[in-house]
Amino acid sequence: MVSILVRKSKIAGSVRCPSSKSYSHRAIAIASLAERQSTITNALLARDTLATLASCRALGAEIKHEGTTVQVKGRHTFEPPENVINAENSGTTIRIMTAMSGLVRTGYTVLTGDESLRKRPMQPILDALAQLGVEAHSTKGNGTPPLIVKGGGIRGGTTVIDGSISSQFISGLLIAGIYADSEIVMRIKGNLVSKPYVSATLATMKHFGVTVDHRSDMLEYQIKNARYCATKFDVPSDFSTAALILAAGALVGEKLEVKGLNFALPQGDSQIVDILKQMGCPIKIDKSKGEVVVQKAEELEGGDFNLNDTPDLLPVVSILALKAKTPVTITGVAHARVKETDRVANIASELTKFGARIKEFQDGLKITAPKPLKNASLKAYNDHRLFMAFTIASMMTEKSVVAGAESVDVSYPAFIQDMKDLGAKISPAPDRE
Numbered sequence: 001m002v003s004i005l006v007r008k009s010k011i012a013g014s015v016r017c018p019s020s021k022s023y024s025h026r027a028i029a030i031a032s033l034a035e036r037q038s039t040i041t042n043a044l045l046a047r048d049t050l051a052t053l054a055s056c057r058a059l060g061a062e063i064k065h066e067g068t069t070v071q072v073k074g075r076h077t078f079e080p081p082e083n084v085i086n087a088e089n090s091g092t093t094i095r096i097m098t099a100m101s102g103l104v105r106t107g108y109t110v111l112t113g114d115e116s117l118r119k120r121p122m123q124p125i126l127d128a129l130a131q132l133g134v135e136a137h138s139t140k141g142n143g144t145p146p147l148i149v150k151g152g153g154i155r156g157g158t159t160v161i162d163g164s165i166s167s168q169f170i171s172g173l174l175i176a177g178i179y180a181d182s183e184i185v186m187r188i189k190g191n192l193v194s195k196p197y198v199s200a201t202l203a204t205m206k207h208f209g210v211t212v213d214h215r216s217d218m219l220e221y222q223i224k225n226a227r228y229c230a231t232k233f234d235v236p237s238d239f240s241t242a243a244l245i246l247a248a249g250a251l252v253g254e255k256l257e258v259k260g261l262n263f264a265l266p267q268g269d270s271q272i273v274d275i276l277k278q279m280g281c282p283i284k285i286d287k288s289k290g291e292v293v294v295q296k297a298e299e300l301e302g303g304d305f306n307l308n309d310t311p312d313l314l315p316v317v318s319i320l321a322l323k324a325k326t327p328v329t330i331t332g333v334a335h336a337r338v339k340e341t342d343r344v345a346n347i348a349s350e351l352t353k354f355g356a357r358i359k360e361f362q363d364g365l366k367i368t369a370p371k372p373l374k375n376a377s378l379k380a381y382n383d384h385r386l387f388m389a390f391t392i393a394s395m396m397t398e399k400s401v402v403a404g405a406e407s408v409d410v411s412y413p414a415f416i417q418d419m420k421d422l423g424a425k426i427s428p429a430p431d432r433e
């Protein structure tokens with residue numbers, strides 16, 4: 001486990017936001033289902049998205065990439081893969097690939113991942129696929145990966161799926177469902193979390209020529225038989241990543257400009273701009289140029305934030321709370337307990353080390369900032385978003401240590417270098433005695 005030493009830092013300058021992990025996943029998967037060649041530009045090539053690329057290749061898509069341009073020649077049905085599908089650390093990958101595995105012509109497809117991914121819930125999509133005529137099981141019989149999916153096509157019909165755990169099950173069924181033998185009616189049981197990611201899926205499908213009729217509340221979909229058309233897709237910037245960078249500017253920024261932001265395609269985490277405004281952070285937005293400039297406020301305003309649509313903002317709003325003059329209450333994020341880690345519990349335990357007073361409840365946290373922050377030695381539990389958030393928070397302390405630097409390979413490999421280029425004082429942590 002690689003640990004870093006972070007000292008009190010002031011950051012300033014300009015940074016270009018990395019490409020969207022979510023849109024890179026979608027473009028690669030959908031292009032893999034479109035005959036003829038698609039070209040994806042500005043793709044994020046990080047551990048999670050490379051897992052999607054390798055998985056689609058394993059199913060038979062012809063994929064090559066040069067830099068961040070990915071050429072994909074897809075197909076409508078797949079041959080049984082030569083080996084198991086390894087989704088690594090990526091929930092998005094395994095959820096989409098599980099649905100696509102129903103389109104394998106014959107045989108069985110096994111899908112697995114790393115230790116974290118093998119703990120993440122998959123039962124809702126296994127149940128939904130069963131209702132659509134696809135036999136799919138957890139090899140451990142407990143709804144977690146490894147999974148085994150029987151090929152032979154998706155029959156179609158009606159399915160009712162739990163929407164309270166992850167939107168990725170819905171995205172996977174939407175993406176693959178157009179190739180079912182007959183139309184699918186998909187109904188969501190209960191609440192649908194992380195709705196903006198389903199909007200991102202629908203937007204990407206539309207870009208590849210497929211429109212799905214759905215109820216305005218996003219709780220029912222008619223997935224008619226259709227065909228994706230190969231096309232060009234330019235991946236937008238990643239607002240989940242931009243949110244972390246903007247938070248760094250709000251906490252320790254002299255004047256920080258984030259460039260390359262694309263507000264055109266739906267990304268729920270673009271709400272970070274409104275959250276920063278609500279917390280009193282000096283911020284300037286130029287949507288036409290795709291630029292946001294922030295600088296630190298001596299103190300931020302507290303408030304109540306429901307992050308049900310935007311769970312990846314939980315680590316970001318949690319560290320912003322460390323500088324708020326009144327408490328910050330975050331609700332609606334029970335599903336953040338089943339991501340790379342239990343983010344609610346881990347944020348509670350680690351931010352307490354800075355001296356924050358934290359009240360944890362099933363679907364969120366109440367955070368009261370310490371004055372000043374204490375130096376701390378933090379664990380990120382191999383969770384990339386926790387590592388990045390804790391590193392940024394540590395820039396407000398004299399010196400702190402954060403463990404788990406290798407986790408950033410999942411979504412933002414250049415994170416540490418970008419922060420150092422902006423002035424952050426980060427160095428390898430001395431070996432623990």
Ligand SMILES: O=C(O)C1=C[C@@H](OP(=O)(O)O)[C@@H](O)[C@H](O)C1
Binds near residue numbers: 022339
């Ligand atoms: O579909 C996607 O690209 C994602 C959906 C969200 O997960 P849930 O839908 O499980 O909340 C989000 O946390 C994840 O980082 C990416």
Ligand SMILES: C=C(OP(=O)(O)O)C(=O)O
Binds near residue numbers: 092312
């Ligand atoms: C939870 C995340 O992604 P995934 O669900 O794809 O692992 C994330 O990027 O924070």
